[in-house]
Amino acid sequence: MIGLLRRFGRTGLTFFERLGRGSIFVLHVLAGVPALFLRPGLIVAQIWSVGVRSLIITVVSGVFVGMVLGLQGYNTLVDFGAEESLGVVVALSLVRELGPVVSALLFAGRAGSALTAEIGLMKATEQLDGMEMMAVDPLRRVVAPRFVAGVISMPLLAAMFSAVGVLGGYFVGVGLLGVDEGAFWSQMQSAVDVNDDILNGVIKSVAFGIVVTWIAVFEGYDSVPTSEGVSAATTRTVVHSSLAVLGLDFVLTALMFN
Amino acid sequence: MNTKSVEIGVGVFVALGLAALLMLAMKVSNLAELTAPDGYQLTARFENIGGLKVRAPVTMAGVRVGRVTEIDFDDNTYQAVVGFSVNPRYARIPLDTSASIFTAGLLGEQYIGLEAGGDEEFLTEGGEILLTQSAIVLEQVIGQFLYSKAAEGGS
Numbered sequence: 001m002i003g004l005l006r007r008f009g010r011t012g013l014t015f016f017e018r019l020g021r022g023s024i025f026v027l028h029v030l031a032g033v034p035a036l037f038l039r040p041g042l043i044v045a046q047i048w049s050v051g052v053r054s055l056i057i058t059v060v061s062g063v064f065v066g067m068v069l070g071l072q073g074y075n076t077l078v079d080f081g082a083e084e085s086l087g088v089v090v091a092l093s094l095v096r097e098l099g100p101v102v103s104a105l106l107f108a109g110r111a112g113s114a115l116t117a118e119i120g121l122m123k124a125t126e127q128l129d130g131m132e133m134m135a136v137d138p139l140r141r142v143v144a145p146r147f148v149a150g151v152i153s154m155p156l157l158a159a160m161f162s163a164v165g166v167l168g169g170y171f172v173g174v175g176l177l178g179v180d181e182g183a184f185w186s187q188m189q190s191a192v193d194v195n196d197d198i199l200n201g202v203i204k205s206v207a208f209g210i211v212v213t214w215i216a217v218f219e220g221y222d223s224v225p226t227s228e229g230v231s232a233a234t235t236r237t238v239v240h241s242s243l244a245v246l247g248l249d250f251v252l253t254a255l256m257f258n
Numbered sequence: 259m260n261t262k263s264v265e266i267g268v269g270v271f272v273a274l275g276l277a278a279l280l281m282l283a284m285k286v287s288n289l290a291e292l293t294a295p296d297g298y299q300l301t302a303r304f305e306n307i308g309g310l311k312v313r314a315p316v317t318m319a320g321v322r323v324g325r326v327t328e329i330d331f332d333d334n335t336y337q338a339v340v341g342f343s344v345n346p347r348y349a350r351i352p353l354d355t356s357a358s359i360f361t362a363g364l365l366g367e368q369y370i371g372l373e374a375g376g377d378e379e380f381l382t383e384g385g386e387i388l389l390t391q392s393a394i395v396l397e398q399v400i401g402q403f404l405y406s407k408a409a410e411g412g413s
Contacts, residue, residue, distance in 0.1 A: 041261075048264045052271040091286050156275025163278035166286055185285070192287040202279070 022218045025139075029147050029217070032140035042145035043152075050111045050146065051153030055160070057110055058103050062161035065102060066168025069093055073169070074177050086179050087188035090169030095192060095201045096257070099162030101249050104208035107154060108241040112216035115146055116237040119220025120230035128221075143217050150216070154209025155202050162201065200256045207252060208245050215241040297324055297343035298383040302357045302370070307338045308393025310359055310368045316342045318372040323348045326370065342370065352377040356389035368393060 036043060073089040119142065122128050128138040166188075173179040192198065216237045223233035307329065316324040324344035332339050344351065354375030361368050372387070381387070 044265055044268050047268045047271065052267050055271060055274075095282065095286065153271075153275075156272060156278070159275055159278040159282060163281050163286075166282075188286055189288055194283055194287045198279075198282050198287050 018222070021222060022214070025218050025221065026147075026214050028139050029144050032137065032144040033148060035140055036144055036148060042141075043148050046145045046149035047153055050115065050149045051156065053114075054107055054110050054153070054157060057106055058157045058161050059164050061102065061106055062099075062164040063168040065098055065161075066090060066094065066165030066170075067172045069098075069165065070169035070172030070177070074173055074179065083177075083179055084183040085187055086169070086173045087184035088191040090173070091166055091188045091192050092197065094162040094165040094169075095197050097249070097253070099165065100158045100201050100204040100208055101245060103158040103161040104154065104205065104212055104245045105242050107150075107157060107209075108212045108216070108245065109238050111150065111153070112212050112237050112241050113234045115150070115213070115216040116220040116223070116234045117230060119143065119146070119217060120223040120225075120233050123221065123223060124225040124227070124230055126225075143221060146217055147213050150213025151206065151209045154212070155205040158201065158205035158208075196257075200252075203256075204249065204252050207248060211244050211248060212241040215244060297345045298349075299327065299341055299343050300324075300351075300381055300385050300387060301339055301341050302387040302390050303332070303335070303337040303339050304357075304359065304390050304392045305337060306392040306395060307340060308359055308361075308368055308395060310340065310370070310393065314367065314369050316344065316370045316372065318348070318351070318374065323372070340370070349380060351381045353379050353381060353385070354389065355381065355387055356391065357387045358391035359393035361394075 069090045070086065073086050073093075074083055077083045077085060077089065119128075122138075122142065128142065131138045131141060170184060174181045174184050219233040219237045219240070220230075223229045310326065310329065312326055312329055314326045315322045316326060324342050326340055326342045328341040330339045330341070331337075351372065352375040354377045356373050356375065358371050358373070359368055360371045375389070
């Protein structure tokens, strides 16, 4: 009984301790960001590893999600005689929700776990300590470029996901199922608002980028420096950032679309 | 990976991302409409606007000529005051045009339909449409139907 209480207490305290450490960590990283603009080569290299390498999975998933939306949307709308609104359904679902959220989940799984493993391994092989010995701040040299790269890549990936998703929905709806092409685009254009829908989607994806990248780099930096520790940290990154994205999505949606 | 191909790859990635954002803004959303020239404002008063919303279309002969921009309530005359902007291309709307609220399609989005009158003078910025017809409220129609049936049965 007492043992159980003790475990609960320790879990709770550990949670707050990590949250605090993570917040102080991200403040240090943000403080190191302005200095990065003197060395953009670091950011470019990280955008390659974090953004460009996630391109294939994002685009392919986007195409398939768009195609499925087209199919399912058509099946439901045709019962109401409203299949001309297929463009509206596909575009609004993608731009408002699926684009930012699904691409953030894919990003967390692919790029987030890679970031955590990379930084965790640097910690385990004492490269971060070695840098500190040479008076090079590892937060500025290693972590900050990865953080900035993640925040930059995320909205771009989400936009690409939504765009190819709309094209996938167009291919299925107009190409395969016979929805009228003019109605598809014109209804979509009158229903999707630049400020309410697209801009909000971009804001969401920036927020998700910040959260996912923050969790990924922090878990790597804070990992236990053994192989098991790195593996546990990588798993935690994917799980925690996925949950954080979904929770944050609800909060942002409630704020934006109310 | 040598630096040159990394930089080219990142450049292509960022360009694709911005192109996707641009495509979304241009093709998927109503950006083209937002950049359309500002129209001239007209108002109309209705007894009941039903489900009319801001940004509902204003049509004439079925062609969209403008959008509802604001909906207000006048608590002196207890009428709804609807402000809408008309595309300046359509500057020849007669003074005695009538405005009615219709329902479009299955999902019931309501819009304002204008019917041209015969006056030789045209509405300008700030003008008001005097002949209006309110939205049809389903419960009132049913109520009228029931009363008329009851009246028939009684006499």
